[in-house]
Amino acid sequence: MSRLLPNAGIARVYVLAVLVLAFVFIMSEAYIIYLTRQGEKIINTNQWQIPEVQDAVSSSITTYMVYNVLFILAQVYIIFLCLEALMYKNTIQVIAVIVFYIVCQTYTAARYISFYVLPSLAARIFLRDRNMQLMQVSVMAMYAIALVSLVVLSYKLKKDVGWSVFRKLGADISLHRAxxxxxCLTILLKIDIYFVGSYLVQMTALILKADDIETWLQITVFIPFCIIVIVGAFYALYGERRRLMIVIAGCIFLSVGYFIFKIVRVCDPSIVNRPGDPYADNRPFIMITIVTCMLLVIATGLASIKCIQNFDSGLKEAIAYDEMRIRHQKMYATPVPADEKHESGRLLSDPDSPTRDRFALE
Incomplete structure (x- = not known):
């Protein structure tokens, strides 16, 4: 961990906090899944229930459990984002983790509303379940605590991360902006992977039917389109391939129309609260997902345009040189003599590993 940031103590606390929070959230969601399964058993053992009602409630409970699994996967993804943010000293990614938690907090609030404020038919079986209500309130409170904790730790990490960027690129302001x-675009693409993937899981597993043409369009067109666009965006960004990035940006902005179409489709008055409504129990969740995906897509498109403008500014060469310098430090590192240590030495190397690149041009 000492190699992650100059102030390794804060980095360790940050990673430990993220791991502890993730463990607590995963255990909480697992317990909510258990309570949901218990509710399903109660429904199935009530023989007096109308079969159609039992089927509808069982389908709704399956929907709730799918979202619990997505919550758990979100925690795993947050761990990945946090560790990578520290490893590559990415200030924006540290901030993006906080935004990720805010979206998760929004989901938990929507879940509580759908269970206890505006309960659906399936959710009514949990109105007297104090354990379920207590767990959902606890999860919302823990997300609030997690947000405050990560904001404080992120603020403390910001200075160290900023110094690492200064060392990498020097004092060129235009290069820093680029x-x-x-x-920013890299982080947006990484977050797109989770939220667009979450949207595809929700639509494919919970909404679309095998006999619906939209299902096959989703599987054969939209899913491959998303994969190609995201992979192509990474490829064009790191290679500064201007023409490819222009095409990718155009595809990204075109996809906004798809999400607008889905918003209109989900909110169609002709199906809301009607028999056979495919969004009966997950309308709040799917709307949050669609709106989040649309905002992310718009932000990704705008960031793509800014990156296109910054191509050929010397950033690619600066990053390549820094990577070469790091490789040399690992291959030819030697101890720094005591008489060469000075005030900036703390930023140049960690006290626990006082090495330098003897072939560096600095």
Whole structure:
């Protein structure tokens, strides 16, 4: 961990906090899944229930459990984002983790509303379940605590991360701005992977039917389209391939129309609260997902345009040189003599590993 940031103590606390929070959230969601399964058993053992009602409630409970699994996967993804943010000293990614938690908090609030404020038919079986209500309130409170904790730790990490960027790119302000947009687009694409993937899981597993043409369009067109666009965006960004990035940006903005179409489709008055409504129990969740995906897509498109403008500014060469310098430090590192240590030595190397690149041009 000492190699992650100059102030390794804060980095360790940050990673430990994220791991502890993730463990607590995963255990909480697992317990909510258990309570949901218990509710399903109660429904199935009530023989007096109308079969159609039992089927509808069982389908709704399956929907709730799918979202619990997505909550758990979100925690795993947050761990990945946090560790990578520290490893590559990415300030924007540290901030993106906080935004990720805010979206998760929004989901938990929507879940509580759908269970206890505006309960659906399936959710009514949990109105007297104090354990379920207590767990959902606890999860919302823990997300609030997690947000405050990560904001404080992120603020403390910001200075160290900023110094690492200064060392990488020097004092060229235009290069720093280009690198900031480069990082911003990278982070947006990484977050797109989770939220677009979450949207595809929700639509494919919970909404679409095998006999619906939209199902096959989703599987054969939209899913491959998303994969190609995201992979192509990474490829064009790191290679500064201007023409490819222009095409990718165009595809990204075109996809906004698809999400607008889905918003209109989900909110169609002709199906809301009607028999056979495919969004009966997950309308709040799917709407949050669609709106989040649309905002992310718009932000990704705008960041792509800024990155296109910054191509050929020397950023690619600066990043390549820094990577070469790091490889040399690992291959030819030697101890720094005591008489060469000075005030900036803390930023150049960690006290626990006082090495330098004897072939560096600094």
């Amino acid at each position: 690198y900031a947009w480069h990082q």
